[in-house]
Amino acid sequence: MNAESKDQQTPSFGVAMKELESILERIDGDGIDIDQLADELRRATELLELCRGKIRTAEVEVNQIVQQLENSDER
Numbered sequence: 001m002n003a004e005s006k007d008q009q010t011p012s013f014g015v016a017m018k019e020l021e022s023i024l025e026r027i028d029g030d031g032i033d034i035d036q037l038a039d040e041l042r043r044a045t046e047l048l049e050l051c052r053g054k055i056r057t058a059e060v061e062v063n064q065i066v067q068q069l070e071n072s073d074e075r
Contacts, residue, residue, distance in 0.1 A: 013054045016047045023047075 011019065023044045026032060032040070 010050065011047075013051055016050050016054075020044055020047050020051070 023040050027037065027040055
C-alpha cells in the first residue's frame, strides 16, 4: 500500500469523531448484541488512536510555528 492510498483510507479528524459519536450512540442504545459490541469497541479504539495521533501531530506543528515566530521576533 502506497502513501496515497493510505491517505484515502484514513478518515479526517472530523470524520473520525463523527464515526465515534455514532458508535457511542449505538452502544448506548438497547439491543446491541455482544458480537456487535466487540466490533464497535474495536473500531472505536482504532478511531481514538487515529484522533490522538492527529492531535499529537497538530500539537508538534503548532509548537514549531510558535518557536519560529519567537525566533523571528528575537532578530
